[in-house]
Amino acid sequence: MQSILSPRLQYLSERGDLHQIFFSKKALDDFEIAQKNTMMSDENGGIILGIIEENSLYVESITSACVKDERARYAFLRQDEKHLEAWSSINSDSKGRIGYLGEWHSHPEKNPSPSKIDRKEWTKIRGELGAPLLFIIIGAETMYLEGIFKEHV
Template structure:
C-alpha cells in the first residue's frame, strides 16, 4: 500500500480491499493481503472509487487457496494530505459497507496519508478511530 503514497502533485488516489483472518485463540484480526488498484477503478487526485471487477476475483483466488479460511476485512485508500482525514464520501461509503453482513462482524478502514497512516474500526454503525500505541 505504501507504494501508492501520493507524494507527487499529480499522483491519484489508490485503494483496494483488506483480506485476512481472525485468530481463534484471542480474537485478534490479521490482515494478510490487500488488493491493489484495478483497471476498472476510478482514480482521481482526491477521489478513489473501487469497482468490484478484479478485487472480487482476487478475493475468490485467495479464498480458494486458503480453503475458505480468510475474510473480507475492509478497505484501504490513499489521500493526498499529510495527516489523512476521512471525507464525507468516505464516511458515507463506510456506513453503507457496515450495513452489510460480513462473517467478521466488523470492518477496518485504512487511509494512507503522506506522513501518517490512520485506521478506523467499524461495527454496528459505529466508527472508531484506532490510535497508534507508542
C-alpha cells in the same frame, strides 16, 4: 521514508477489550508503496484481505487500483471486478480462512482523515456486512485506521 504502519497495532476498547491488528510483511510492503506515491499520484485503493480471530485481525494482503477503477487526484471508486476475483482466489486457496476485512485508499495529504464520502461508504459497508471491519486511509506521513470489532448491543 519511514513506514507509517507497524506489524502489530493494539488498543483497549471502552469496555476494556484488547483488540489487535497484525500486518503481514507483504501487506506492509504494499502499503509502503502506496504511501510513497500518495503525493504524486491519483488516489489508490482496494480491499483488505485477512483472517478474523476473536479480537484480532490479521491483514494478509491488499488489492490495489485496477484498470476499471475510477481514480482522480481526490477520489477513488473501486469498480474493477479484479478485486473480487483476488478475494475469491485467496479465499479458495486458503480454504475459506482468508476473507474480506475492509477497504483502504490513499489521500494526497500528510495526515489523512475520512471525508463525508468515506464515512457514507463505510456506513453502507457496515450495514451490509456487519463487524468486524477495517478501514484504512494512507497519507504521506501518517495513516488513519478505523477498526470495528463488535456491533454495539
